[in-house]
Amino acid sequence: MGKVLVTGVTGNLGRIVLEKLLHKVPASNVKVLVRDAEKGEAFKQLGVEVAIGSYDDKASLVAAFQNTDKLYFVSGNDVANRGKQHENVVNAAIEAKVGHVVYTSFQRKNETATSPIHFVAVTHLLTERLLRESGLKYTILKHGIYAEMIPLFIGDRPLETGVMFLPAGDGKTSYLLRSELAAAGVAVLTEEGHENHSYELTGSEAISYEDLAAKISAITGKQISYVSPTPEVFAAELTNAGVPAEYIGLFTGFAVAAKEGEFTNISSDLERLTGKKADSVDTYLKQVYGAK
Numbered sequence: 001m002g003k004v005l006v007t008g009v010t011g012n013l014g015r016i017v018l019e020k021l022l023h024k025v026p027a028s029n030v031k032v033l034v035r036d037a038e039k040g041e042a043f044k045q046l047g048v049e050v051a052i053g054s055y056d057d058k059a060s061l062v063a064a065f066q067n068t069d070k071l072y073f074v075s076g077n078d079v080a081n082r083g084k085q086h087e088n089v090v091n092a093a094i095e096a097k098v099g100h101v102v103y104t105s106f107q108r109k110n111e112t113a114t115s116p117i118h119f120v121a122v123t124h125l126l127t128e129r130l131l132r133e134s135g136l137k138y139t140i141l142k143h144g145i146y147a148e149m150i151p152l153f154i155g156d157r158p159l160e161t162g163v164m165f166l167p168a169g170d171g172k173t174s175y176l177l178r179s180e181l182a183a184a185g186v187a188v189l190t191e192e193g194h195e196n197h198s199y200e201l202t203g204s205e206a207i208s209y210e211d212l213a214a215k216i217s218a219i220t221g222k223q224i225s226y227v228s229p230t231p232e233v234f235a236a237e238l239t240n241a242g243v244p245a246e247y248i249g250l251f252t253g254f255a256v257a258a259k260e261g262e263f264t265n266i267s268s269d270l271e272r273l274t275g276k277k278a279d280s281v282d283t284y285l286k287q288v289y290g291a292k
């Protein structure tokens with residue numbers, strides 16, 4: 001029998017997937033892919049096999065993917081360059097005859113170049129197409145926005161100034177935690193019947209930034225209001241504050257996408273896979289903002 005291979009285990013999501021997987025599958029049946037041998041050492045202590053390989057190097061992936069029944073493929077974080085990387089992963093999976101590829105894609109409605117997050121979307125859409133055309137068995141996990149992105153999107157300023165400033169209008173997002181997404185991924189990896197399916201993994205309610213401001217106000221006891229500037233005013237403010245252009249593009253893109261309703265879907269797929277709704281965003285907000 002082949003192994004279950006998890007990529008991205010040195011990152012936030014893959015680490016949790018591995019942790020949850022090891023509750024269900026013996027370590028001797030699990031393999032991880034890391035691109036830095038030094039980082040791989042820690043995983044050897046868990047009893048899993050450590051394969052060294054990079055999405056940039058197809059040959060390393062073909063070697064790493066040998067004897068793999070299921071591959072949990074974490075999308076790369078080098079958004080500008082991951083098209084070729086993901087192509088390498090899919091081609092290596094074909095060459096190594098991987099049994100089933102589970103890919104972490106993204107939640108969306110607008111798949112055209114008019115999407116404010118097209119710069120992120122384009123490589124996910126490419127990868128989904130490559131998988132569908134590959135002849136491999138695949139599962140596409142359309143991940144909603146991580147609740148853990150909230151502190152990044154709103155920054156520390158609301159707690160200092162009492163104003164949350166983001167060009168998202170009254171757009172809503174159905175956030176969920178990485179751990180909830182990881183639980184769904186592990187269900188797909190350890191159960192039968194998910195081949196060639198796509199799942200929409202979302203939170204169980206969609207909330208606006210106004211709602212978020214109210215929640216954080218209640219937690220902190222400090223009145224926080226929400227202001228939605230135009231994307232241009234937002235970009236100018238962040239530029240003045242010294243935020244790098246790359247981040248301004250990212251924050252603006254996701255805020256405007258939220259405004260356009262890209263992330264409002266609420267699906268029962270997570271509950272069907274894990275037996276549990278995504279219901280931990282409030283708990284997470286209390287953890288993050290409760291002590292401040």
Ligand SMILES: NC(=O)c1ccc[n+]([C@@H]2O[C@H](COP(=O)([O-])OP(=O)(O)OC[C@H]3O[C@@H](n4cnc5c(N)ncnc54)[C@H](OP(=O)(O)O)[C@@H]3O)[C@@H](O)[C@H]2O)c1
Nearest residue numbers: 008009010011012013035054055056075076077144145146
């Ligand atoms: N849904 C959302 O809200 C959301 C938010 C942010 C990101 N994402 C996407 O979800 C993915 C997982 O999120 P995360 O928070 O776990 O990201 P993360 O902490 O940045 O982890 C990314 C992982 O991918 C690995 N990786 C990157 N490039 C690689 C390459 N060329 N070859 C092999 N491994 C490579 C990294 O390895 P190293 O340790 O070697 O760098 C790391 O283990 C991200 O990469 C991104 O595509 C989704």
